[in-house]
Amino acid sequence: MKWNARTITHRGEQRIAVxxxxDELLLYAVKSIPGCRWSQSLKLWHIPDTEENRRMTGLPLEAALQPNEEGLRGLKNLKLWMRSKRYSESTxxxxxxxxxxxxxxxxxxALNxxxxxxxxxYNNEHILKQGLSASYQNQVVSALKLFFMTVGDRKIDVENIHRPKRAKALPNVLSKDEVKAILEAHSNIKHRAMLSLIYxxxxxxxxxxALKPLHIDSKRNIVLLQNAKGKKDRIVPLSPKILELLRxxxxxxxxxxxxxxxYVAGAPYSDKSLQSVLRHALFKANITKPVTLHWLRHSYATHLLESGTDLRYIQELLGHSRSKTTEIYTHVSTKSIQQIKSPFDDL
Structure with missing residues (x-):
């Protein structure tokens, strides 16, 4: 099969990135591997690091190489430094x-x-050779800048580490009918409530x-999101229909x-289980697109824009720091495009 594989540690677990x-056939083959998951942050599929999966992907069975002792010490220091700065564990x-x-x-x-x-x-002989995404390459650049900032005696010029040209990929958006089919697919009210609240x-x-019952303000019809991405709090409006579902x-x-x-009272629902809830909903709704949970967020923003909501409010609701991030939804909104008459109709 035409894929590239490498070992990664994702959320504290040893995995194989594929x-x-x-390619629809490859996608189907990868998704059929038990334990296969999509990483929204890394923008790749990954599977359990087992002997069987190593053989299948062509990875060596022996343990992967490691950085040298100085590098391992540097990684430990980086982790401690980031924790002291209150970075999230996922970051x-x-x-x-x-x-x-x-x-x-x-x-x-040696580091120096x-x-x-x-x-x-490294970009040419590893990232490009392995066919890794520009998004991952950007993550590497950000990580290296932070790492070498914490290294005293260094040869590398942190400010001159160049980034790849960003691909102008559009967000994936579902139609309202598709969203409705996904949200209504589950008979289990808990599963319906989780997916419905995301959208x-x-x-x-x-x-x-991370939500707690106290974050749902039924008097003001809002949801309080605390310590969201970037350590920012924000509030979002709560639909009366969702409030009834939550009650x-x-x-x-x-x-x-x-x-x-x-299953454990007092412990949060796992993201892995939530992704499984979505997969089952897609199966029941007979939707074959590779939908992720983030597609529901993209769809929410696009549907707001198409209903006439100002971009500044959408930026606030999504918690975007920059208006440019929100403006990408103008490129996937079909409201204006659908009003354009094709010259083909006049032939």
């Missing part, structure tokens, strides 16, 4: 993993021997799982601490 060009994991991959590539070199040309070499409030996966759900499940809890 990277390939868009810490992403940055440490990216830096670890780079230091493993140059594990025969690594220069900017080596970053170019109706434009939430990120982590924001939903029905609450009476049935009576969560102890978090609004949505797993």
């Amino acid at each position: 990277v390939f060009q868009k 810490i994991t992403t940055y440490v993993d990216a830096t670890k991959s780079f230091l493993t590539f140059f594990n025969d070199r 021997e690594i220069g900017n040309d080596d970053v170019v070499q 109706s409030c434009g939430l990120r996966c982590g924001e939903l799982l 029905e759900y609450y009476k049935s499940y009576k969560p102890v601490h978090y609004l949505f809890e797993g």
